Amino acid sequence: MSEGVDNWGQWFEGLRLRELKAFEKAKLPDKDDPRWRWADAAALEIPQMTPAPIPAIETLVLAKQHAAELFENPLAQIVFVDGHLAAFSALPEKWVKKGVHFLPLSQAKQEIPALVAPMLFQSIHSLGGDPFVRWHRAGNAEGVFLHVPKGVALDGLLSVVHFTHAQNATLCPHALCLLEENTQASLVQSLHSLSPSPAFVCEETEIFLGKNAALNHSGIQNLDTLVRCQRAQAAVLGEGARLRDFSTQLGAKLDRRECNVQLAGARADARLFSVGVPCKGQCFDQRTYQGHLAPDTSSDLFYKNGVLAQGRSVFSGMIDVKPKAQGTAAYQSNRNLLMSDSAQAVSMPGLEIGANDVKCSHGATDAPIDPEQLFYLRQRGIGEQQARALLLEGFLTEVIERTEMGELKAPLQKLLAQKLEGCLDGR
Amino acid sequence: MQTPDDSALNLDREKGNFSYDVDYAYDAGVGLSEKTIDYISEVKKEAQWIRKFRHDALKIFNEKPLPLNWAPKDIQNVEFDKIRYYLSQGQMPSRDWEDVPDKIKETFERLGVPEQERKFLAGVEAQFDSESAYSRMKEELAKQGVIFMGSTEALREHPEIFRPWFGKVIPVDDNKFSALNSAVFSGGSFIYVPKGVKVKQPLQAYFRINAESFGQFERTLIIADEGAEVTYMEGCTAPRFETSTLHSAVVELVALKGAKIQYITVQNWSNNVFNLVTKRGWAEEDAQVRWIDCNIGSRLTMKYPAVVLNGKRARGEVTSIALANTGQVQDTGAKMIHLADETTSNVVSKSISVGTGRATYRGLTHMKPGLKGCKSNVVCDALLINTNSRTDTYPAINITGDKHFVQHEASVSKVNAEQIFYMRQRGIGEKEALSLSVNGFINELARQFPMEYSVELKRLIEMEMEGSVG
Numbered sequence: 001m002s003e004g005v006d007n008w009g010q011w012f013e014g015l016r017l018r019e020l021k022a023f024e025k026a027k028l029p030d031k032d033d034p035r036w037r038w039a040d041a042a043a044l045e046i047p048q049m050t051p052a053p054i055p056a057i058e059t060l061v062l063a064k065q066h067a068a069e070l071f072e073n074p075l076a077q078i079v080f081v082d083g084h085l086a087a088f089s090a091l092p093e094k095w096v097k098k099g100v101h102f103l104p105l106s107q108a109k110q111e112i113p114a115l116v117a118p119m120l121f122q123s124i125h126s127l128g129g130d131p132f133v134r135w136h137r138a139g140n141a142e143g144v145f146l147h148v149p150k151g152v153a154l155d156g157l158l159s160v161v162h163f164t165h166a167q168n169a170t171l172c173p174h175a176l177c178l179l180e181e182n183t184q185a186s187l188v189q190s191l192h193s194l195s196p197s198p199a200f201v202c203e204e205t206e207i208f209l210g211k212n213a214a215l216n217h218s219g220i221q222n223l224d225t226l227v228r229c230q231r232a233q234a235a236v237l238g239e240g241a242r243l244r245d246f247s248t249q250l251g252a253k254l255d256r257r258e259c260n261v262q263l264a265g266a267r268a269d270a271r272l273f274s275v276g277v278p279c280k281g282q283c284f285d286q287r288t289y290q291g292h293l294a295p296d297t298s299s300d301l302f303y304k305n306g307v308l309a310q311g312r313s314v315f316s317g318m319i320d321v322k323p324k325a326q327g328t329a330a331y332q333s334n335r336n337l338l339m340s341d342s343a344q345a346v347s348m349p350g351l352e353i354g355a356n357d358v359k360c361s362h363g364a365t366d367a368p369i370d371p372e373q374l375f376y377l378r379q380r381g382i383g384e385q386q387a388r389a390l391l392l393e394g395f396l397t398e399v400i401e402r403t404e405m406g407e408l409k410a411p412l413q414k415l416l417a418q419k420l421e422g423c424l425d426g427r
Numbered sequence: 428m429q430t431p432d433d434s435a436l437n438l439d440r441e442k443g444n445f446s447y448d449v450d451y452a453y454d455a456g457v458g459l460s461e462k463t464i465d466y467i468s469e470v471k472k473e474a475q476w477i478r479k480f481r482h483d484a485l486k487i488f489n490e491k492p493l494p495l496n497w498a499p500k501d502i503q504n505v506e507f508d509k510i511r512y513y514l515s516q517g518q519m520p521s522r523d524w525e526d527v528p529d530k531i532k533e534t535f536e537r538l539g540v541p542e543q544e545r546k547f548l549a550g551v552e553a554q555f556d557s558e559s560a561y562s563r564m565k566e567e568l569a570k571q572g573v574i575f576m577g578s579t580e581a582l583r584e585h586p587e588i589f590r591p592w593f594g595k596v597i598p599v600d601d602n603k604f605s606a607l608n609s610a611v612f613s614g615g616s617f618i619y620v621p622k623g624v625k626v627k628q629p630l631q632a633y634f635r636i637n638a639e640s641f642g643q644f645e646r647t648l649i650i651a652d653e654g655a656e657v658t659y660m661e662g663c664t665a666p667r668f669e670t671s672t673l674h675s676a677v678v679e680l681v682a683l684k685g686a687k688i689q690y691i692t693v694q695n696w697s698n699n700v701f702n703l704v705t706k707r708g709w710a711e712e713d714a715q716v717r718w719i720d721c722n723i724g725s726r727l728t729m730k731y732p733a734v735v736l737n738g739k740r741a742r743g744e745v746t747s748i749a750l751a752n753t754g755q756v757q758d759t760g761a762k763m764i765h766l767a768d769e770t771t772s773n774v775v776s777k778s779i780s781v782g783t784g785r786a787t788y789r790g791l792t793h794m795k796p797g798l799k800g801c802k803s804n805v806v807c808d809a810l811l812i813n814t815n816s817r818t819d820t821y822p823a824i825n826i827t828g829d830k831h832f833v834q835h836e837a838s839v840s841k842v843n844a845e846q847i848f849y850m851r852q853r854g855i856g857e858k859e860a861l862s863l864s865v866n867g868f869i870n871e872l873a874r875q876f877p878m879e880y881s882v883e884l885k886r887l888i889e890m891e892m893e894g895s896v897g
Binding site for chain 2: 033338347353358360364
């Protein structure tokens with residue numbers, strides 16, 4: 001498709017216009033569609049595209065400072081404000097020499113278009129948010145391009161940070177990750193806000209893992225509570241590939257995240273983790289798909305929500321085992337801790353099994369804080385508020401531990417503590 | 428060991444695969460229109476309010492789309508305008524076996540209905556196409572005030588008891604098929620058990636489709652007054668015709684304060700029957716509603732027995748076994764709606780898919796805001812026999828509040844190879860070993876069926892499994 005292109009600018013513009021056309025023709029999200037069952041009504045609306053202007057220098061500097069505080073010594077980091085590049089600390093020379101690309105998407109489109117073009121916007125999501133994906137692709141999609149060539153194993157954290165800032169801005173953060181055969185990388189994508197302003201974040205993440213490639217991918221969403229967020233992520237795993245995916249939902253008013261994993265090669269393995277803490281009118285909507293297309297593949301999903309007063313969580317997951325995928329092992333677990341009388345948790349775990357030599361199970365639980373545990377802590381002089389916070393933290397930490405992404409533990413615990421401080425009072 | 432002939436109900440599908448040419452005295456013809464409904468209403472000499480109820484329901488049926496956004500695709504193949512909606516030989520059920528028309532009597536005799544009654548039933552109602560052909564209840568129950576009769580009779584003779592609950596647990600517009608049933612319902616059982624009366628032996632209905640391209644739309648309403656207890660069993664068969672047949676029942680159960688209702692179904696329709704049934708129980712304070720449901724037959728079954736837990740400490744239970752063989756879709760499940768404090772629900776579902784059969788569990792657990800102390804437990808296990816067998820699980824759980832405990836778990840597995848090896852090693856043939864293993868899988872649930880049913884169930888499963896090895 002991209003052979004012998006003279007003008008890459010035009011080529012990418014053509015791609016964008018095709019997506020725009022597809023968006024205009026797309027059927028809009030529909031509340032009767034099972035993929036939107038029990039979704040917030042507001043989640044179905046597609047807003048007007050209003051990209052924000054380039055922020056002032058001081059805003060960009062502020063963003064750079066905030067981003068620097070997030071993780072200790074990332075290998076490389078790219079920072080955006082309202083979709084505009086604010087800071088870019090590139091990969092050390094050693095990795096560049098090995099042919100690794102970690103660049104802002106716009107830069108990659110200019111410098112290595114032939115590498116970007118074949119895979120950009122090729123992901124199939126199909127968990128309900130497709131019109132949003134079209135909208136994203138037709139808009140100002142900006143973000144990161146990661147390419148790891150055959151046999152290279154990166155040993156540090158790659159970080160991409162998006163900040164919202166301008167009033168009512170629409171952002172389209174994009175990530176395209178291509179990991180070739182026998183590679184290894186860790187990528188964290190964070191969404192934060194510089195100011196308490198409403199905005200609409202419409203994100204797409206595309207992950208392609210070649211034979212025996214291993215990616216640790218995490219997404220931290222800590223947007224301002226006026227922001228609405230709609231995200232779609234799709235990963236295709238080749239033979240023996242491994243994906244660790246970890247999502248944290250703390251901010252935003254409404255955050256819908258779709259996570260589609262296709263285990264396309266034999267023995268591919270995906271572990272999906274998530275923690276969410278919705279409170280005070282927040283709704284976190286999680287839709288997942290574990291598609292087993294090849295034999296001897298395995299997947300394990302572990303999603304936990306600690307739902308506080310007036311918070312709402314929606315989990316809908318599907319394990320789909322195709323007839324070819326004999327020898328599959330697939331698990332799915334959604335556990336919700338309901339911390340208030342006004343907390344709501346919806347859970348729709350699903351199985352569609354078309355092969356018989358499989359081990360598949362799913363489970364969902366909803367429960368309050370164990371009064372005995374609370375009593376134990378209170379008895380030892382810990383205040384009610386603090387005791388509840390501790391128990392919630394313990395509940396969520398189990399997920400963080402299981403991700404085996406040690407580098408994220410401290411930053412996440414800090415964000416979680418901030419969140420609980422703002423949420424648990426005035427229960 | 429009981430041989431098939433000794434068993435109370437011969438549920439063997441071959442036993443049911445016969446039909447008679449019957450001269451129907453009343454036939455509403457093919458297709459559905461306002462005229463069909465007027466015809467049914469006139470034949471039944473119904474009160475004006477029932478006729479209006481039917482007409483309103485028809486409008487809703489015509490307006491409502493099929494639930495294509497989630498339902499199995501085969502539902503589109505129901506040909507509503509090719510179905511015969513009412514057929515009967517006369518609308519008064521006989522009280523005496525001798526008075527039943529010969530051909531109908533022959534049918535039920537082949538199926539063992541009168542033997543059944545003599546053996547252990549407190550009452551029996553046998554429906555042949557649209558109307559009850561035979562209805563009888565033991566005298567002592569009648570003396571205690573128990574009412575057990577067909578829908579037409581009951582609405583005519585006891586409107587003061589049945590009308591207040593009729594169409595209340597399942598509103599006409601609940602779904603397209605509840606609307607269809609409300610428009611053309613005929614037959615079924617209406618039961619009233621007075622305060623404190625505990626009916627020890629089960630009441631039973633037997634449903635038989637005899638005519639080709641026929642739709643059976645029975646309507647059942649069981650009211651157990653305060654502290655009353657009753658068990659009801661239904662069985663169904665139809666001959667194998669070339670064209671498809673539709674069975675679309677509405678079953679409403681009302682358990683008032685402290686009452687207990689147990690409703691047992693063994694569904695063994697032939698493989699051309701669309702079985703699209705709405706079943707729901709209403710439980711007041713301290714009441715219990717329990718559905719024991721077994722689906723073996725039909726082409727497509729869509730059935731999700733529900734319990735609305737409306738009073739404090741009410742309890743709802745569903746125990747379900749489904750067997751889907753090649754050409755069959757068993758789309759079954761349970762819905763538990765918690766509307767009061769300290770209500771509890773328990774669902775245990777086991778399904779077996781054989782050949783290219785597809786078994787689906789579809790469920791709902793809902794706890795409305797502002798409640799405390801509710802508990803719900805759902806367990807579904809699926810067993811896949813062949814490499815291309817298929818199973819799906821679609822539960823939905825919607826909980827508000829921090830005073831409830833809810834859990835759902837499901838698992839899918841194939842027949843345990845080690846178990847088979849163990850048995851084969853001890854000289855048990857492969858077929859027998861497989862059948863033993865499958866029976867072991869459902870044993871815990873099968874035991875909860877009355878003895879006669881559980882024996883039949885095991886035998887049926889053995890039969891269905893034949894030829895599935897290799």
